[in-house]
Amino acid sequence: MSNAQRARGEAAQARDHQARDHHAAEARRPAPRRAEKSATAFRTISEVADDLEVPQHVLRFWETKFPQIRPMKRGGGRRYYRPEDIELLRQIRNLLYEQGYTIKGVQKLMREGSLKLGEDGVEPAADAIEVAPDQAIAGARPLASSELPLFRSSDDRQLREIRAIAGELADLRDRLRKAIER
Secondary structure (H helix, E strand, O other), X not given: OOHHHHHHHHHHHXXXXXXXXXXXXXXXXXXXXXXXXXXXXXXXHHXXXXXXXXXXXXXXXXXXXXXXXXXXEOHHHOEEEOHHHHHHHXXXXXXXXXXXXXXXXXXXXXXXXXXXXXXXXXXXXXHHOOEOHHHOOOOOOOOEHHHOHHHOOOOHHHHHHHHHHHHHHHHHHHHHHHHHHO
């Protein structure tokens, strides 16, 4: 190996070490803090996704399922969400992830106008919640149909079967409580 080749190899090796040291220093450096935006500011899809803790593709999917979500789109298709879009997305997320609604269930609530804007945002209107009195048991509150989103059905037979099963389960729970207390 000639001296020139050896020198080039050593120079390349030095550059590699320098680059590795630079990347390590970058990794240790804290991320720059962004200035807080005002409550009325528009937000990008990445900001909304981070805030709602959902992937960006989920937000884009929800836009296809809920026409009420209309972010402003700029050149190149970049989305900017208004505060009211973000609030609606937050409530859709709550209904889907926390309360167990299906997408069709949330669409139905929106279509029927059964959602109202309350102090905590969009929520089912009080008259949209149907209480099933035959599900009321000692020590428990009656279940609203909105609490059983997967079992909504226009088929009365199926609904009666589900209520009967729920009654049996409540009876079994009561029996277990009594057996444990002995």
